[in-house]
Amino acid sequence: MVRHKNEMLALCQEQLRQELDLELSVLPLQCAKLEQLLTVSKDGRVAKLNKIYEKEVAELKKKVDSQNWEEMKTLAKRHRDKNELARHVYQLSLRSERNVRVL
Numbered sequence: 001m002v003r004h005k006n007e008m009l010a011l012c013q014e015q016l017r018q019e020l021d022l023e024l025s026v027l028p029l030q031c032a033k034l035e036q037l038l039t040v041s042k043d044g045r046v047a048k049l050n051k052i053y054e055k056e057v058a059e060l061k062k063k064v065d066s067q068n069w070e071e072m073k074t075l076a077k078r079h080r081d082k083n084e085l086a087r088h089v090y091q092l093s094l095r096s097e098r099n100v101r102v103l
């Protein structure tokens with residue numbers, strides 16, 4: 001009876017040791033696969049964010065250009081002197097460059 005218990009205990013211990021060895025051998029493969037999946041996921045999200053960013057920058061540039069065009073039309077109506085108009089245009093271009101750099 002005691003011998004039977006000792007044999008069962010030894011078998012159970014061996015089984016647990018083999019299961020642990022198996023888990024430890026598979027673990028690096030699982031970690032590598034998870035890292036690969038995370039990298040692919042991250043790359044996809046970064047690409048999507050870059051696309052959104054570029055679209056928003058393009059929209060903002062169009063909006064700024066449109067505002068500058070409207071200001072130019074208004075200034076052209078207000079100022080008949082070409083030198084004065086040129087000064088205002090220069091100031092607007094400087095302001096526009098500062099806005100684009102912020103983006």
